[in-house]
Amino acid sequence: MINNPKTALAIAHDVVACGVAWVLAYLLRFNLDLDHPYFSGAWTTLPWVIPTQAAVFLAFGLYRGIWRYASLPDLKRILLAAAVATMATALVLRLFYVSSVVPRSVFILDPILLVMLMGGSRLAYRLWKERRWVALNALDAQPVLVLGAGDAGASLVKALASSAEWRVVGLLDDDPHKHGRHVHGRPVLGSIEALPRYAARYDVKHAIVALPSASHAVRRRAVEVATRAGLRALTVPSFEDLVSGRVTVSSIRQVELDDLLGRDPVVLDMAGLQHWLTGRTVLVTGAGGSIGAELCRQIARFAPAKLVLLEQSEFALYQMEQEFSQRFERLPTACLIGDVKNRQRVEQILHEHRPDVVFHAAAYKHVPLMEDANAWEAVQNNVLGTLVVAEACRDRGVGKFVFISTDKAVNPVNVMGATKRLAEMVCQALQEGSCPPAARAHTKAATQFVMVRFGNVLGSAGSVIPKFKEQIARGGPVTVTHPEITRYFMSIPEACQLVLQAGLMGKGGEIFVLDMGEPVKIVDLARDLIRLSGFTEDEIKIEFTGLRPGEKLFEEPLADDETTLPTPHPKLRIARARSVDPGWLDELRVWLMSAPVPLSQLRPELSRWVPEYRPNGEEAGSGAVNRALA
Known part of the structure; x- marks a missing residue:
């Protein structure tokens, strides 16, 4: 019928x-x-x-x-x-x-x-x-020029043909063979450098960069041409997102800082990761933080048997629980409140859920905040917390323990960097000591301890990018500590993908360092964000406030040939770190469990435990624990 x-x-x-x-x-x-x-x-x-x-x-x-x-x-x-x-x-x-x-x-x-x-x-x-x-739509649609007349540009023109918001008046492309031709009825007018002329001719206020598979240098130039012409630059999703089917080419968005600092896509050993994570129970500590949360999302793609999220912040864990109940509703998850320093809670969780892999991302990371009044808390959370979780993993026979470290652990000059280096040494010592005799009766095999160092990630909690955005939204000024301060940056997803790859490759005891690319001046980031927000430096001023406590002007490169060894993966190297004698762990444990150490004593004590630590440019300390380092 x-x-x-x-x-x-x-x-x-x-x-x-x-x-x-x-x-x-x-x-x-x-x-x-x-x-x-x-x-x-x-x-x-x-x-x-x-x-x-x-x-x-x-x-x-x-x-x-x-x-x-x-x-x-x-x-x-x-x-x-x-x-x-x-x-x-x-x-x-x-x-x-x-x-x-x-x-x-x-x-x-x-x-x-x-x-x-x-x-x-x-x-x-x-x-x-x-x-x-x-x-009917053309009456209210805004005229727009598309930068790029390749497959993405053609798909975009076709997708916007019935759009009520945008009306494509033409395309621009640097390939001279395309000039004068038509793409779905729209002319290819000329090169990208000619954008200001055509924008004025057609009264265009927006340009869409449709170059998802081009190098980041090409995309950056296209954005700069658009901003110099006074246009609002938009872009289509990345090539990886388009290929995966997560989004379509018509999902136009504003250009973000990641697009300007773009890097080559990470090539992962998908088959290896699938074999390692699929059907396994995985625990992530600090699961509500920037890195921990993205690690959980990346791991969820490989369909683990269960994903255990451990977090101290109730609100952060609630947000993750809500997100995963919608995005990964078929994935068994356990959202647990707990402090990594609480040995009984950690052991209870490991006994109940029996994880095969643990990613330890819980840490205090804000350098100035951890430098003075909160220094002992940084030691407790970053070092004692790592020791508690790592020892519990060793005793329970967890297959692999992946520790998230930082570039600030390289010849540290601040408390946060020193605590992360000391936490690395804890993992090294546990690897050297393997599992104790008392634990071997119920341990399937020795736990493999793998450490991963990387620098700053764009958009993480406490990073400069969210702070700059807030300052721009308030009308400025944007505050930068020093005109020459330089950092290495990568996106949160890229960092987490490489953490997974390093965790897969690690056999135990390695300190992997990520290729962070070229260093970037913080003041250049500020200028890019001001332009991307549609302002000029005359409208939003930049002010220099001076270096903060514990802050370096330049971070040391992580992956140079003198201090690292190559691996089969082009973006991962292994640090030439000192070996560590496991015998000093008992002495360290006593120190960590002692009463809070006054700040005046804390830095000298840290210098004893971490000889490469030079607070405020002082010479490294020496002492009994130097025997721990070969």
């Missing part, structure tokens, strides 16, 4: 098309000679032809689609249905001994005419509806 009048109308149209195509096939066969003796066969066979072909069309589901969105798949379906309908017609006429003689050429002409009538009608209807829709 047909309830939709539009469907009934479509069926009626095709029934008429069947009759018209059949009669036209006869007319063409006999050169439009209506008096030809065989032409009468067209009318006598028509009562058999129409029901047969209509039944075939219904069987092929030609009326499930909407004419306004008719496309190539619909045309393929019509082609197949017309061919089958013609064969079915010949079979029916044969079976029922219809007396009229049907010329063989009619059976050839009929499907061709059917496809032309049925397909042409649908195409004409779509064109009529789209032109009418575009004409």
Whole structure:
């Protein structure tokens, strides 16, 4: 039963098309000679032809689609249905001994005419509806120029053809062979450098950068040309997002700082990660932080048997619980409140959930905040917390423990960096000591301790980027500590992907360092953000406030050839770190469990434990623990 009048109308149209195509096939066969003796066969066979072909069309589901969105798949379906309908017609006429003689050429002409009538009608209807829709939308749509006339640019022009928000007036591309040609009816006007001229000609205020597969240098130049011309730069999703199907090319967004600091995509050993994580129980500490949260998202892609999220902040854990209940509703998760320094809580969690892999991301990371009044808390959380979780993992036979470190652990000059280096030494010592005899009875194999160092990540909690955005939103000024201060940056997803890759590659005891690329001046980041926000430096001022406590002017490179060894992965190297004697762990544990150490004593004590630590440029300390370092 047909309830939709539009469907009934479509069926009626095709029934008429069947009759018209059949009669036209006869007319063409006999050169439009209506008096030809065989032409009468067209009318006598028509009562058999129409029901047969209509039944075939219904069987092929030609009326499930909407004419306004008719496309190539619909045309393929019509082609197949017309061919089958013609064969079915010949079979029916044969079976029922219809007396009229049907010329063989009619059976050839009929499907061709059917496809032309049925397909042409649908195409004409779509064109009529789209032109009418575009004409209405064009009244309010904003003119826009597309930078890039490749596959992404072509897809974008097609996707925006019916947009009520944007009206593409042309494309710009640096390939001279494309100039003067048309992409879906829109002209390729010239090169990207000619953007200011065409923007003025067409009164354009926005430019969309459609170069997802180009190098970041090319994309950055396109954005700079747009901002210099006074245009608001927008962009399409990255090539990786488009290929994965997570978004479409029409998902236009504002250009972010990640786009300007873009790096080559990370190549992961997907098969290896699948084998390592799929069907395993994985625990992430600090799961509500920037790195911990992204690690959880990345791990979820590999369908672990269970993902355990351990976090001290109730609100951060609540946010993660809400996100995962929507995005990964089929993934078994456990959202647990707990302090990594609480040995009983940590052991309870490991006993109950029995993780195969642990990623330890819980840490205090803000350098100035941890430098003075909170220094002992940094030691407790970063060192004691790591010791508690790592020892519990060793005692419970966890397969692999991945510790998230920092570039500030390289020859540290601040408390935070020294605590992270000391936490690395804890993991090294536990690896050297393997599992104690008392634990071997219930331990399947020695835990592999893997450490990963990297620098600043864009957009993480406490980083300069959110702070700059807030300052710009308030109208400025944007505060930078020093005009020459330089840092290494990567995006949070890239850092977490490389952490997973390092965790897979690690065999125990390695300190992996990530290739952070080229250093970036913080003041240049501030200028980029001001431009991307649509302002000039005259409107939003930049002020220099001076270096903060514990802050370096330059971070030391992580991955140079003198201090690291190569690995099979181009973005991962292994640090040439000192080996550590596990014998000093008992002495360290006593110190960590002691009463809070006054700040005046804390830095000298840290210098004893971490000889490379030079607070405020002082010479490194020496003492009994130096015997721990070879």
